[in-house]
Amino acid sequence: MNHLQMNGRILRALARALLCMAALLAAPGPGVLAAGESGPSDSNEIKKIWPTEGAKGELFHEVAGQLRCPTCTGLSVLDSDARFSQQIKEIVLEQVEGGKSQGEILKYFTERYGVWILRSPPTTGFNILAWALPIAILLLGPPAVWFFVWRRRRVVSTMGVRPASDILREMDTRLAELRR
Amino acid sequence: MIYVMVLIGVLLISTLLTPFWLGRGGLLQASASINSQSQLAALKEALLKAYINDEKAFTAGAMPSRSWLQRRDFLTNRYIDAARRLDFLIRTQTASGGAS
DSSP, X not given: OOHHHHHHHHHHHHHHHHHHHHHHHHSOOHHHHHHOSSSBOOHXXXXXXXXXXXXXXXXXXXXXXXXXXXXXXXXXXXXXXBHHHHHXXXXXXXXXXXXXXXXXXXXXXXXXXXXXXXXXXXXXXXXXXXXXXXXXXXXXXXXXXXXXXXXXXXXXXXXXXXXXHHHHHXXXXXXXXXXX | OHHHHHHHHHHHHHHHHHHHHHTTTSTTSOGGGOOOHHHHHHHHHXXXXXXXXXXXXXXXXXXXXXXXXXXXXHHHHHHHHHHXXXXXXXXXXXXXXXXX
8 A cells, every 4th residue: 555545545534524524513413412411402392381371380480480590590490491491390390290389399409409409598597698698788787887987987176166157156146236 | 680580579479478467466467376365356356347347338338249248258257267266275275274
């Protein structure tokens, strides 16, 4: 095998590889999408219609709205179409259809993912600080700032000199006496 | 030429500052330079009398409005100045045990 034959083989292999890559990029199939965890789910899942009406639909919306999408920023699983959110919504729907209450479903998720999965921290135990602290800062902050500023105030000695307003009042009184 | 300019400058500054020397003891004297409580009390009374006189002149039409407003502000400021100096002297001289 001479050098020319070797170069030809290498070039053909490269061309085949490039063609494969171009084909993959031009028509991404379900297999390509499945590789991405946080990417949009396949067309079957996007078209899935979640219940909106009835008691079960309301419960589903209520619960899914309270659960945090793990792969998004600031979105609930209800508002997210990420694969992980779709899976959580399916579990929520299963449990709603299984007759579980809101508390039971939320407990199910917090036991598996921790309180982090909830969009609003619970108002019990240590987490109550997350609610109480901002309110406390809002209420106690201004008085605290005033108190510290008041404590650091400087007392300026005027050496007995009255403010101009007092002197003007005295002047008006004396002028009124002189005008009589 | 330079000497003439210096001379004119000195004369000009002297003219501007003259009232502060010639007016010593008068209305132009700064109250801060008076160390007598009785003198300050007399100054306050003199300022009030001047105020009344000017007010009368204005009311009688002998003084234009603009001049009266200027005089009123001047006399009021001088009164405040004298009163504050008197307050200070009363405080310090009483505290030190001496009074003039």
